[in-house]
Amino acid sequence: MALDLLSECLEKRSEGYVEMRHHRRETLTITVKDGKMEAVNHGVIEGACARVLVEGSWGFASTTNLNRNAIMKIMEDAASLGKVSKPMKKRIVKLPPLQVFEDTYETPMRKDPNKADMEELVSLVIDVDKKVRSFSPKIVSDNISLRIIDDKLNFVSSEGSRISQRIVRCYGVVTVVAKEKGSLASAYESIGAQSGLEILEETPLENAGLTAAERADKLASAKAAPGGVFPVIIENRIVGLLAHEAVGHCAEADLVYGGSFLADKIGERVASEKVTLVDDGTFSRGFGTMRYDDEGVPTQKTIIIEKGICKSFLHSRETAKQFNVEPTGNCRAWTFEYDPIIRMRNTYIEPGDHSLEELAETIKDGFFLKGGLSGQADFTGEFMFGTQEAVKIRNGELSESYRGVTISGNAFEVLENVDAVGKDFIMRIGMCGKEQINYVGMGGASLRTKLLLGGM
Amino acid sequence: MSLREYAEYAVKKCEKLGASEAEAYGQKQRVIEIVLERGEIQSERTKTHLGISIRLIKDKKLGFAYNSTLSKESIEKACEAAFALAKASIPNPDWISLPSMSKPSSSPEGIFDQRIAELKSAEILDFAIQAANAVKEKDKKAFVDDGKFSALINETSIVNSHGISCAEKTTLFSCYLICMAKEMGKASSMVFEYEITRSIEKFSPTKLGEKAAEKAVASINPKSVESFEGQVLLDCDPAAVILAYPIMNSINADNVQRNRSLWAGRIGEEVANPTLSVVDDGLLPRGVYSSAFDDEGVPRQRTEILAKGVLKGYLHNSFTSNKENKASTGNAYRQNYATLPTVMASNMIIQPGNKKLEEIISEIDKGIIIRRFSGNVRPESGEFSGIAKQASLIENGEIKHALKETMIAGNTFEALKNIITIGSEIRATLYRAYVPPILVDKIKIVSK
Numbered sequence: 001m002a003l004d005l006l007s008e009c010l011e012k013r014s015e016g017y018v019e020m021r022h023h024r025r026e027t028l029t030i031t032v033k034d035g036k037m038e039a040v041n042h043g044v045i046e047g048a049c050a051r052v053l054v055e056g057s058w059g060f061a062s063t064t065n066l067n068r069n070a071i072m073k074i075m076e077d078a079a080s081l082g083k084v085s086k087p088m089k090k091r092i093v094k095l096p097p098l099q100v101f102e103d104t105y106e107t108p109m110r111k112d113p114n115k116a117d118m119e120e121l122v123s124l125v126i127d128v129d130k131k132v133r134s135f136s137p138k139i140v141s142d143n144i145s146l147r148i149i150d151d152k153l154n155f156v157s158s159e160g161s162r163i164s165q166r167i168v169r170c171y172g173v174v175t176v177v178a179k180e181k182g183s184l185a186s187a188y189e190s191i192g193a194q195s196g197l198e199i200l201e202e203t204p205l206e207n208a209g210l211t212a213a214e215r216a217d218k219l220a221s222a223k224a225a226p227g228g229v230f231p232v233i234i235e236n237r238i239v240g241l242l243a244h245e246a247v248g249h250c251a252e253a254d255l256v257y258g259g260s261f262l263a264d265k266i267g268e269r270v271a272s273e274k275v276t277l278v279d280d281g282t283f284s285r286g287f288g289t290m291r292y293d294d295e296g297v298p299t300q301k302t303i304i305i306e307k308g309i310c311k312s313f314l315h316s317r318e319t320a321k322q323f324n325v326e327p328t329g330n331c332r333a334w335t336f337e338y339d340p341i342i343r344m345r346n347t348y349i350e351p352g353d354h355s356l357e358e359l360a361e362t363i364k365d366g367f368f369l370k371g372g373l374s375g376q377a378d379f380t381g382e383f384m385f386g387t388q389e390a391v392k393i394r395n396g397e398l399s400e401s402y403r404g405v406t407i408s409g410n411a412f413e414v415l416e417n418v419d420a421v422g423k424d425f426i427m428r429i430g431m432c433g434k435e436q437i438n439y440v441g442m443g444g445a446s447l448r449t450k451l452l453l454g455g456m
Numbered sequence: 457m458s459l460r461e462y463a464e465y466a467v468k469k470c471e472k473l474g475a476s477e478a479e480a481y482g483q484k485q486r487v488i489e490i491v492l493e494r495g496e497i498q499s500e501r502t503k504t505h506l507g508i509s510i511r512l513i514k515d516k517k518l519g520f521a522y523n524s525t526l527s528k529e530s531i532e533k534a535c536e537a538a539f540a541l542a543k544a545s546i547p548n549p550d551w552i553s554l555p556s557m558s559k560p561s562s563s564p565e566g567i568f569d570q571r572i573a574e575l576k577s578a579e580i581l582d583f584a585i586q587a588a589n590a591v592k593e594k595d596k597k598a599f600v601d602d603g604k605f606s607a608l609i610n611e612t613s614i615v616n617s618h619g620i621s622c623a624e625k626t627t628l629f630s631c632y633l634i635c636m637a638k639e640m641g642k643a644s645s646m647v648f649e650y651e652i653t654r655s656i657e658k659f660s661p662t663k664l665g666e667k668a669a670e671k672a673v674a675s676i677n678p679k680s681v682e683s684f685e686g687q688v689l690l691d692c693d694p695a696a697v698i699l700a701y702p703i704m705n706s707i708n709a710d711n712v713q714r715n716r717s718l719w720a721g722r723i724g725e726e727v728a729n730p731t732l733s734v735v736d737d738g739l740l741p742r743g744v745y746s747s748a749f750d751d752e753g754v755p756r757q758r759t760e761i762l763a764k765g766v767l768k769g770y771l772h773n774s775f776t777s778n779k780e781n782k783a784s785t786g787n788a789y790r791q792n793y794a795t796l797p798t799v800m801a802s803n804m805i806i807q808p809g810n811k812k813l814e815e816i817i818s819e820i821d822k823g824i825i826i827r828r829f830s831g832n833v834r835p836e837s838g839e840f841s842g843i844a845k846q847a848s849l850i851e852n853g854e855i856k857h858a859l860k861e862t863m864i865a866g867n868t869f870e871a872l873k874n875i876i877t878i879g880s881e882i883r884a885t886l887y888r889a890y891v892p893p894i895l896v897d898k899i900k901i902v903s904k
Contacts, residue, residue: 027794034714036548039511039518040541043794046524060501064524081500081577088497088581118544126546140715177716177836184718184836224839227683227865227902258494258601259643337503373832378646379601382861384843386832406831406841408863435491435604454831454841454863454902 002066003154003164006048009071010156016054016079017095020071021294022154023047023336028113030121031145032129040122047336052078056092057085060339096321098297100160105291107168108284109196113148116197121146124200128174128209135213138178138220144209146172148197153294161296169194169287169439171429172205178216185222185403187215187371187388192429193285215371215389218401225390225402227455231366232407233359233448236426238372238387239349240442243277244432245375246383246411248347251279251304251312252330252434253319260379261412265310271415274447276350277305279314281329286346286441287429292329294340299329305415316342334436344432346441352421359420359448363393367453371404377411384408390453402455409451422446459484460623462508462526463615469535470512471617475542477554478535479511479616481751482526483793485608488577490584492603492633497584500577509793512538513554516547522794552778554752557619561755566742569655572627575607583661587633590665597637597676598669601646605631612751620753628744629656633664637672644675644858645845648828652884654742671827675846678860680903687823687876688864688899689816689850692883692891694829698840699896700804700889702868703734705835707761707769708799709776716836718869719767726765728872731809734761736771738786738802744884745802752788752797759785761804773799801888808892809878816877816895818853824901825850826864838868844901865900874898 002022010018024046031038048071049062059082061074129144148170155163171192178185189208193199234242250260257263262270271277281299283289290299295317303311313323319342320327331340360368373386387404427443457465463480470478485505491498508531509522519542521534584605591598606629613623632650636643649668653659690698705711706719713720719727738756740746749755752774760768772780773788776799789800817825824847831842847859879893 036550037518037546038548039520039796040545041520041796042537042541043509043520043522044524045507045522045794058499060499062501062503064504064506077502084578085497085500085581088585090496118541122545177714179715182718184716186716186834186836224841224865224867227841227863227900229904254493259638337501337505339499339501376830380643380645382645382843384830386841403837403839405839405865406843406863408843408861410861435602452861452863452902452904454843454865456841456865456900 006156019157024152026150028148049336050075050078054082057082102162104164106166111197132209136217140179141177174209176212176216178220180220185219187212225455233368235370236424236446239444241385243347245377248344252342253313255379261381270310271308272418273308279347281345283346288345288440294333295331297327297329302328348443351425351445361396366393381411405455417450420448459613473539477617482508482613484611489606495600510538514542516551517542517545555774561748563748564739564746567626587661587665590662591669594666594669598672601634603633614753633668635668647671675858678858689825691827695894696885696887696891709770709772728765729875730765733807740803743803750786750788751790754786756786804889808882820850841865863902871896
């Protein structure tokens with residue numbers, strides 16, 4: 001219905017290239033804190049936006065009013081904004097030709113959350129909370145949260161595309177605080193995927209809860225890891241953060257254009273030959289998977305680094321034209337209130353063939369880094385992200401645990417120093433903030449490298 | 457219908473459905489945004505963010521629903537959804553009540569600026585261009601990567617079944633530039649410079665651009681320094697992240713009650729250096745986070761947090777204050793209409809000292825200054841570690857050179873005891889805190 005309304009309005013357009021999106025997002029959140037139930041939370045946001053390219057200049061407008069007049073108005077507003085701002089722009093935007101698509105896509109799922117039994121979900125969360133708090137007497141507080149996001153996205157363009165997508169994401173987040181002798185330690189874990197409720201059976205929220213509880217309990221009396229450069233194994237659960245923060249951002253064509261460290265590096269060696277790094281918009285169940293991006297471009301598996309050689313960047317239609325390549329389907333918007341920008345989808349390092357024991361074997365004095373916290377990157381390649389736990393490795397053996405610290409390095413050097421990749425591949429969920437936030441997948445297998453720990 | 461009338465309609469509807477109590481929170485927000493990318497305008501947006509949320513309680517069971525459409529029909533649906541969700545939930549034994557109407561509240565001075573409300577996108581665009589030009593004019597080596605300039609008008613209305621019925625309109629102007637400098641093909645680290653203000657009377661886009669360019673150029677040609685433990689001068693922003701954020705977390709009554717605060721049960725104790733005094737002032741004139749009432753409709757107030765290093769009080773919303781049978785300090789907070797209220801500082805102010813930044817630098821024998829912190833702070837335990845951005849080495853009272861690949865690490869609660877000097881140049885940060893530069897001792901400086 002929304003699609004028809006957009007199409008009807010589109011027919012009355014006066015000029016330029018026009019694309020319109022309609023977006024309805026339903027969010028259900030169930031949170032238990034220390035055994036007490038927060039308000040069960042369900043909400044709907046819905047609106048539409050128009051992006052118009054007139055004489056090489058974009059204009060954008062959005063509305064939460066879904067009647068014909070409001071839609072016509074945002075189309076006109078977007079066109080006039082494009083014209084008004086044109087004299088201020090040096091760049092003339094040109095779009096490469098794009099095949100016209102009429103298609104629908106829906107997250108493949110067995111248990112549609114539409115048919116969820118609310119009381120069952122409430123008791124699931126309550127149950128996880130009980131198990132987490134009874135894990136050990138040191139656990140003093142927890143938050144257990146379950147969230148289901150159901151996005152309906154409609155796209156029409158003046159080139160003739162008509163695309164409807166329904167993307168369902170289901171995830172859970174746990175934080176646990178443990179206390180020992182006046183010292184507090186917190187831990188965080190998550191599960192989830194682009195999936196129906198079946199993901200809660202396959203990777204139970206309880207597992208994330210117990211992993212976090214065990215970590216908080218262990219770290220309550222631990223000291224922070226020391227600072228300095230060490231050989232490390234980065235756990236499979238957080239290798240995706242390395243792929244995303246250290247490399248992914250520098251491969252986004254808008255940043256490449258700004259002079260990121262990967263600029264002019266296509267065809268050159270930028271990492272050890274053990275490293276193949278991919279951003280895949282089609283990854284089964286990936287948090288960042290869509291069949292089409294928010295410019296109506298089909299997503300694809302984009303190889304950024306293949307065996308150490310830089311192969312490709314991540315593109316919108318606009319940057320693809322500038323770089324004279326095919327668009328990669330990386331242009332995404334957080335909601336109808338935003339115009340799409342170049343974003344990663346599911347970014348990962350391909351697995352190798354080492355077991356964890358084999359990775360540790362050659363490390364005399366180093367750390368096994370576990371559990372991720374937030375990260376950032378400069379496009380010079382300097383990146384950082386936080387870790388929750390650093391397990392000492394002595395002569396190839398895992399030993400005592402320290403509290404994790406922030407790690408940093410130059411992406412080039414860190415990837416050059418990767419000398420072995422594990423076989424324990426895993427894909428995780430993530431959020432990325434780049435002017436606007438979005439859901440992304442981050443994945444990989446445990447790997448061995450060398451980097452700077454900002455410790456005590 | 458006005459926002460308040462919609463909210464009143466919602467509360468009545470909930471009562472008809474059989475709610476024990478209910479609250480409606482309506483919000484209308486208009487933002488005009490200019491986004492810069494690669495030094496030129498990338499996009500401009502006018503966003504109208506509006507919606508209403510319903511918090512409904514039935515026999516200590518809580519339901520919450522929201523909708524981005526303001527109409528009687530969509531509000532009725534949201535009320536019904538909230539009622540159904542409450543029924544599906546289980547009782548929260550800690551629930552006492554939504555807040556009641558106490559004293560009337562009045563808006564603090566200077567939180568609505570007609571000039572911001574009337575800004576047109578062409579004028580905001582002009583600010584952006586002035587700022588970008590100032591970067592280039594200040595130094596040819598500096599350039600803008602991206603930035604955002606936004607003017608916001610926000611209207612909030614809160615109505616509940618215990619007589620609270622209030623509405624308020626505020627404006628806010630905020631902008632940032634991400635800037636770099638290049639010399640001989642080598643790029644500096646990324647500089648983030650910003651301004652956030654209730655009034656554009658004194659806003660100068662040229663100054664913003666110049667400050668960004670200065671910082672970028674100052675971080676060219678960085679050199680390494682040997683690792684050491686010692687004095688770190690935190691400029692306002694890193695001081696907000698490293699020092700103010702864990703304080704905010706520790707005085708949050710929800711964290712105190714839930715054993716997530718190291719300052720639980722320590723009122724009256726000296727927890728920081730006697731140079732440190734902190735208040736939370738929700739009524740601060742022209743305060744970026746000031747308002748007449750908090751996000752549950754409770755009047756804002758000024759609350760003493762630390763006086764000369766001694767812990768004086770915690771911040772409450774109605775839920776945490778009810779648990780202790782106390783009055784709320786007016787610190788209920790929602791990110792927007794679609795979120796449940798939590799406890800949050802309003803304008804947390806670290807009381808400034810009387811020394812300017814240059815004077816503090818002149819008194820440092822050996823240390824570093826950091827202007828941005830890219831790292832992680834664990835608010836419960838106070839551990840922090842991360843990259844010192846736009847950092848420079850200070851020796852014998854003078855800035856020597858920019859630093860590369862330098863990290864700092866420490867513990868906030870230790871650092872609060874090791875404060876040497878608090879500067880005079882306080883600024884509104886993006887972290888709900890007004891913070892001056894702060895010199896602390898015994899921080900680990902870690903280098904390759």
